[in-house]
Amino acid sequence: MTDTATTVTEDGPGKPARPERAGKREVWLFYWAFSIFYTALSVGICLLGRATPPPRPDVDALQATAWFDQHQWGIQVGFVFLLVIAGGAAISNGMIGYFMMRMSSGRTLAYAYIASMGVGAIPGFQLLLVCWLTATFRPDREPRILYLLYDLGMLSYNGSLGCFTAAYTVMALAILYDKNRIFPKWFAYVTIWQIVTEIMATQMWLYNSGAFAWNGVITLYIAVVVFGVWIICFLALFRIAARRETAQTPALYEPEGAR
Amino acid sequence: MTTPDTATRTRPPTRGRRLPGDVDMWVMILGDLFIFGGYFVTYMVFRAVSTEEFTAAQRHLSVGIGVTNTVVLLTSSLFAALAVIAVREGALRNAQRLLWATGACGALFTLIKAYEWHAEISRGYTISDEFFSFYYVLTGVHLVHVAFGLIFLGVAVRELRNPRRRRPAIVEQSVLFWHMIDLLWVVIFALLYLMR
């Protein structure tokens, strides 16, 4: 793969040297998979599983058990469905990684993003599903054990931050260093807000009520608004980036010396 | 090193209306202002619910330390603003020195804040008190921004040191962010220390 004589740089005029791609249909396919996955995630988490907006953090064991009992069907239907499609997160991360690899900031950051998001999905997503599904499928267990699952699910879902802050940092860095202008620079700054709201979320481990509990104005609601802005901007920028891909856009994986 | 006739080379040769920095940095600043606005209003609402407790706790803060920190940060902003003018003049060496002074004031601010946190904690004012939980979170998230600001200042200094780069816009952007830190602190100072 050191035969650089035949490789062409991305911006070079001699692009047609390589066989043409079929209009980047895959990119659009994955774009829609990404959008549908996030919609399904929102429906599953918010409407069926009731994790956002969250249940009260200041209840006792019996109230938590009653809450599981009350929302048993929603949690079971929604979270089993989400467990089945959980792999969609990988598609989303791969999609973002694809565009990050098109940046001039290098592949390492793209791999770092995929890896940290992949690890982050375990506490931030899977563990919530598993905890609450256990609680609703084993309702005969002791209330204090169900209570622990209630807390563990919520704290893991909202309070686990290390992987996400790393992923957002890597993404902001990649955008700021990128000279190909795959994503605009302001989106890097919007990503930095995400880091800040993730850091704020640490507070929910310390409080059972008030502005910093897991249903607090600062730790949750302002953070949710920021995340909403982020994901809307993200999907819009994705469309733009995907539309810019043409049949002439070189493939990522061949030939290796091209980038 | 520095050419005296850079006034024509640097970006703002006109005195008309122009956007300082770039649109991207203003997206960051305006967004941050609205997020912090949300935090401030939340604080005030919680304070209104239990005014007595908040007022009593606020009296344990030393206004003197707050004033010192405000003046330190205002001075850092002064250096930053002078650095931008120096870049426009083409006095790049001077601009670098001023940016270092800005960063030094930022570090001093952080040190004073750390001392204040230490003093409050050792006097037993921890997050078990609602006011102090707001105090630690608001000043803490502000300190995170100071850290970001110091990184941005470092980027600006690096830009000026490299003779092949020296884009004045980069300096303007990082200085804008620094002024935003100052701006937010002025509000935090009034909220936590004065309005009791």
Add this chain to the structure above:
Amino acid sequence: MTTSTDRDFTKDKRTVLIVWAALSAATILAWLLTPGESQTATTLGKELVAAIVVLGLIKCRLIIHYFMEVRHAPRWLQATTDGWLVVLWLTLLIIYLV
């Protein structure tokens, strides 16, 4: 559309210095206005809080206009920052007073 001269730069520097002095003075003035820790009054008088709010608003506007150079910026930016300032401080004052 004239090029900036040395005179303009000197003027800019003087402006920035004056603004810094005004900001510091306002900070110390606010300090003098607030009663010390020893005083036992539960909350501050309404006039005093209004004065602190007005001082804070003026300080913020000075920083935005002179340090951040919004005074030379396009009108949309001036309108947005002024809107933020007025809405924020008014909301804070109203919540404090009610």
